[in-house]
Amino acid sequence: MIPGKFEYHIPTTVDEVVALLGEYGDEAKILAGGHSLLPMMKLRFAEPAHLIDISRIGEIKGIHEQGGTVRIGAMTTENELIASELLQQKCPLIPAVARLIADPQVRNRGTIGGDIAHGDPGNDHPAAMMALDATFVLRGPNGEREVPANGFFLGTYWTDLQQGEIMTEIRVPPFTSGTGYGFNKLKRKTGDFATAASTVVLKLNGNTCADIRITLTNVGPTAFRADEAENILRGQVISEALIEQAAQQVMAVCEPAKDLRGDEEYKTHMAAEMTRRSIRDALARAKG
Amino acid sequence: MAKHNISFKLNGQQVNALVESRELLVHVIREQCGQTGTHIGCETSHCGVCTVDLNGESVKSCTVLAVQADGSEVMTVEGLAQNGVLHAVQEAFMQEHGLQCGFCTPGMLIRAYRFLQENPNPTEEEIRWGLSGNLCRCTGYQNIIKAVKVAAEKMQSV
Ligand SMILES: Cc1cc2nc3c(=O)[nH]c(=O)nc-3n(C[C@H](O)[C@H](O)[C@H](O)COP(=O)(O)OP(=O)(O)OC[C@H]3O[C@@H](n4cnc5c(N)ncnc54)[C@H](O)[C@@H]3O)c2cc1C
Ligand code: FES
Ligand code: FES
Numbered sequence: 001m002i003p004g005k006f007e008y009h010i011p012t013t014v015d016e017v018v019a020l021l022g023e024y025g026d027e028a029k030i031l032a033g034g035h036s037l038l039p040m041m042k043l044r045f046a047e048p049a050h051l052i053d054i055s056r057i058g059e060i061k062g063i064h065e066q067g068g069t070v071r072i073g074a075m076t077t078e079n080e081l082i083a084s085e086l087l088q089q090k091c092p093l094i095p096a097v098a099r100l101i102a103d104p105q106v107r108n109r110g111t112i113g114g115d116i117a118h119g120d121p122g123n124d125h126p127a128a129m130m131a132l133d134a135t136f137v138l139r140g141p142n143g144e145r146e147v148p149a150n151g152f153f154l155g156t157y158w159t160d161l162q163q164g165e166i167m168t169e170i171r172v173p174p175f176t177s178g179t180g181y182g183f184n185k186l187k188r189k190t191g192d193f194a195t196a197a198s199t200v201v202l203k204l205n206g207n208t209c210a211d212i213r214i215t216l217t218n219v220g221p222t223a224f225r226a227d228e229a230e231n232i233l234r235g236q237v238i239s240e241a242l243i244e245q246a247a248q249q250v251m252a253v254c255e256p257a258k259d260l261r262g263d264e265e266y267k268t269h270m271a272a273e274m275t276r277r278s279i280r281d282a283l284a285r286a287k288g
Numbered sequence: 289m290a291k292h293n294i295s296f297k298l299n300g301q302q303v304n305a306l307v308e309s310r311e312l313l314v315h316v317i318r319e320q321c322g323q324t325g326t327h328i329g330c331e332t333s334h335c336g337v338c339t340v341d342l343n344g345e346s347v348k349s350c351t352v353l354a355v356q357a358d359g360s361e362v363m364t365v366e367g368l369a370q371n372g373v374l375h376a377v378q379e380a381f382m383q384e385h386g387l388q389c390g391f392c393t394p395g396m397l398i399r400a401y402r403f404l405q406e407n408p409n410p411t412e413e414e415i416r417w418g419l420s421g422n423l424c425r426c427t428g429y430q431n432i433i434k435a436v437k438v439a440a441e442k443m444q445s446v
Contacts, residue, residue, distance in 0.1 A: 001331045004310065104399075
């Protein structure tokens with residue numbers, strides 16, 4: 001299996017990428033790690049006439065802290081996320097998610113930007129980004145704009161990224177004391193996408209849940225936030241009874257597609273169970 | 289469509305190739321460079337038999353374009369033995385029966401080689417984690433895990 005024919009471009013700056021995207025319009029596609037795009041091109045689900053490889057652009061790689069936010073270059077690989085001391089300290093959810101993506105070889109190539117921009121409901125970073133209240137920096141012909149992760153994912157393979165734009169950076173607020181996370185992903189085997197996954201980030205004020213975000217992966221057309229379940233827990237002292245109510249609320253909003261990983265009912269129940277576990281984990285971590 | 293002249297180091301030797309943009313690294317290694325040790329299995333980035341070492345990292349060469357390897361250093365299973373002497377990883381796979389049909393073995397060996405550079409003294413759990421991108425349909429993995437453990441010991445003792 002090989003991809004269809006295309007012209008290959010290897011720019012070294014973001015400005016060049018924007019110029020190439022402008023020149024070739026909807027005939028062009030960005031190639032990051034290639035571990036979603038190349039398989040799709042082999043199957044002719046994607047047939048771009050121009051492929052713009054962004055792997056040699058230094059300015060969109062690496063992780064640093066600036067102005068009170070953690071900034072991750074879009075071209076940073078999963079294994080670089082896992083190895084980052086800064087993320088481990090300031091935002092341990094991200095390496096925890098990266099560790100459960102695919103396998104060592106894929107994690108050497110796959111990037112956080114590609115995982116987010118692809119818009120696949122099975123990808124794991126989108127739900128983490130929403131739970132963290134991250135923002136994305138997009139550069140296009142009219143300059144740069146910053147968009148919140150909540151609202152970016154519009155449907156399957158459909159995001160707010162406009163034609164002509166490249167994602168350059170992901171900005172994440174660092175955890176403050178009293179913050180905890182939970183990430184639970186059910187998969188059939190190593191290297192498989194989630195049957196269902198749930199991500200929780202919560203903040204405690206004493207014993208009270210001051211704020212919480214609950215997000216779900218692969219149980220709807222896109223990763224999504226379970227607002228009503230959050231509302232059950234926000235402002236409360238979280239008990240097992242409340243966790244159960246929130247889990248039931250999650251079940252009410254799941255819309256999984258039946259496939260080899262299971263039918264709608266099974267996946268919905270698994271989404272609830274992953275949520276119960278993630279709330280408990282987040283609570284335990286927030287208490288320290 | 290323009291073809292690309294690429295040049296890279298394959299197992300220490302400089303090689304040049306004229307490739308189409310859409311050609312995959314594994315095809316160029318096998319068909320143009322004639323080094324058929326690296327196998328092709330699933331072609332969908334799942335099985336890991338096509339694993340090679342690209343600039344010191346394990347990658348699945350069925351999911352890397354050959355043009356992307358321009359200027360790089362590539363190592364395949366052919367690069368393991370030196371002057372006719374098998375590498376410790378190869379010795380250990382032989383000794384511990386880490387293969388049956390042998391189809392997955394080139395990928396296992398080159399991944400095990402890199403994994404032991406990353407983690408020279410791994411636990412069994414770490415070996416399973418480190419080799420989780422390589423599938424084997426024959427062995428049940430037990431002897432592969434043992435072989436990697438033994439290879440680690442051999443490499444530490446020299
Ligand atoms: C065996 C296997 C198992 C996997 N399991 C998982 C899993 O469990 N969870 C998971 O989340 N993922 C999984 N993946 C997907 C993997 O993480 C991909 O690497 C990821 O989805 C895409 O990232 P990439 O860098 O490879 O992007 P590419 O494949 O290069 O690109 C993907 C899409 O995003 C666009 N794009 C990429 N970067 C940018 C950018 N900076 N700006 C704008 N557009 C951009 C491309 O044009 C393309 O449309 C798996 C992949 C494989 C092969
Ligand atoms: S042939 Fe490349 S992973 Fe299977
Ligand atoms: S030995 Fe036959 S596939 Fe591994």
